[in-house]
Amino acid sequence: MEEEHGGGPSHWWRYGPPWWNRPGDPEVHRARLPWRSTAFLTAFVLIGTHFAAHDQQHRVQLDGYGRALLLIASVLLLWRHRRPVPVAFGTATTVLLYLVLGYPYGPVLLTVAVACFSALVAGHRRAAWAAIGLLWAGHALVALWLYRRLPPAGDESAGLTQEIVIATWVLAVVALAELARVRREQWARERADRAQAARRRADEERLRIARELHDVLAHSISVINVQASMGLTLLDSDPEQARAALTTIKAASKEALGEVRQVLATLRAPGAAPRAPAPGLDRLPELVEQAAAAGLTVEIEGGPPQLPPGADLAAFRIVQEALTNVVRHSGSRHARVRFAHDGGALRLRIDDDGPATGADAGGSGNGLVGMRERAAALGGTIDAGPRPDGGFRVLAVLPTHLREDQ
Known part of the structure; x- marks a missing residue:
């Protein structure tokens, strides 16, 4: 009692x-x-x-x-x-x-x-x-x-x-x-x-995790969807090509699972350091290979610069989301990624020649919102929209020298 x-x-x-x-x-x-x-x-x-x-x-x-x-x-x-x-x-x-x-x-x-x-x-x-x-x-x-x-x-x-x-x-x-x-x-x-302040930090952390999960899953599932369609089409006529598609699906799903586990580990152990480094532009060749496996040829113009960790992750995710949108929403099988320096800023441009395959040309909703949030968090900007000559363009301007509190 x-x-x-x-x-x-x-x-x-x-x-x-x-x-x-x-x-x-x-x-x-x-x-x-x-x-x-x-x-x-x-x-x-x-x-x-x-x-x-x-x-x-x-x-x-x-x-x-x-x-x-x-x-x-x-x-x-x-x-x-x-x-x-x-x-x-x-x-x-x-x-x-x-x-x-x-x-x-x-x-x-x-x-x-x-x-x-x-x-x-x-x-x-x-x-x-x-x-x-x-x-x-x-x-x-x-x-x-x-x-x-x-x-x-x-x-x-x-x-x-x-x-x-x-x-x-x-x-x-x-x-x-x-x-x-x-x-x-x-x-x-x-x-x-x-x-x-604690609620604001929690909200910002939830937004960050939501962006990470969206970028990882949207890109990987798009690759898996394209390869699965290709494998089903070629299963009887070209078994070897179907096998290659299944291999790509396996690799993409494994990578996605690894990144999702990393994000979830952060949730389970607040304040713990991540076990794997955050992705950056050094993984751009890997991103190009994944796009190629989805049937998209990516042309790189200019070299990726050395960026602070936050800007490096943001630039990588913006390129990843833009290429994912090309695979999902554009009829073009060719995209161009251009890096240029403008004073203390990086100008990152991703173009495709179109045409759009649906109403959501260039992507919609969470993808573009996430890109804008990443750029705004660093003091940069995102301009995304159809080009006058057709296709779609994403132009990101990110500062290359960040304040210490960022």
């Missing part, structure tokens, strides 16, 4: 008797009553006032009514988190009535300080100031003007200096509570900013 309710009896009594709140109720769990602190404050107020009364013989003797007022002011603090405004006014009114009846001074004022402190921290500034102002104004009125008509008999005026000292202490308590409120709001903003 102790484990079922999240702990033993000591855990329950921390917030009051087990029959007061239902264990396991999420609404109750979020707003439990502060039993321990309130019990301590109640004992401190009752005992402290009892001893303080011995040195205040001129005040009304502490009797049952006075102790009841002390108890009410203290017990109200149980609800200072749930109902901070009523508790602030309730304690202020109770303490003011206690002082009007002439009972001894003591730590009873601590109940008002705690209640108004809680109200201020919770954001109820006007209510807290009003409750403290009510208590101070009422006490000043009694101590300066009404003391002759109220108990105890023969009481004297407190003097303006004493009221100024009391007001100073009140302002000190309020200032401390305001400082606590500001710090609490600052901590809440910092927590919200950290949570938002």
Whole structure:
């Protein structure tokens, strides 16, 4: 039974008797009553006032009514988190009535300080100031003007200096509570900013993984689809050519599985370094061979430059996605990849002569979006669209010198 309710009896009594709140109720769990602190404050107020009364013989003797007022002011603090405004006014009114009846001074004022402190921290500034102002104004009125008509008999005026000292202490308590409120709001903003930054990083990581999976699977499955169609066509008439197509399918699927495993390994072990290096333009000959196996001849113009790892991966994926789109969406069996340097940028151009074989010439949706996201993440641009003389062109401009934070 102790484990079922999240702990033993000591855990329950921390917030009051087990029959007061239902264990396991999420609404109750979020707003439990502060039993321990309130019990301590109640004992401190009752005992402290009892001893303080011995040195205040001129005040009304502490009797049952006075102790009841002390108890009410203290017990109200149980609800200072749930109902901070009523508790602030309730304690202020109770303490003011206690002082009007002439009972001894003591730590009873601590109940008002705690209640108004809680109200201020919770954001109820006007209510807290009003409750403290009510208590101070009422006490000043009694101590300066009404003391002759109220108990105890023969009481004297407190003097303006004493009221100024009391007001100073009140302002000190309020200032401390305001400082606590500001710090609490600052901590809440910092927590919200950290949570938002964590969500943003998670979203960026999901987008990166989605781009990687799309680029790997779209390219490999396109090659497999072309080779499977070719193998089925030549299975009876040219078994050797069909065997070659099946060999290409095996190699393409093996490579795709390896890259997918690498991406999934990153998901299973967050923060772990990848076991294999990220692909780059050094694998361009391999990409050309895969395109050739799919029936596409690729002509390379210019040499791939040395790029930072992020730009190298982006350039490779852009070429891979562009050639995949040629295989899937173009009737042309010839493509040209051209590398050129323009200041501190790499101009990467992929052309095919068309015509388009469907409505999605040059590809659509995730492929082009992924290319643009890769380029934008590096501070580059992508321009993709039909050429005036037919065919399709992808032009990427990527910076060759990246900032350290990229």
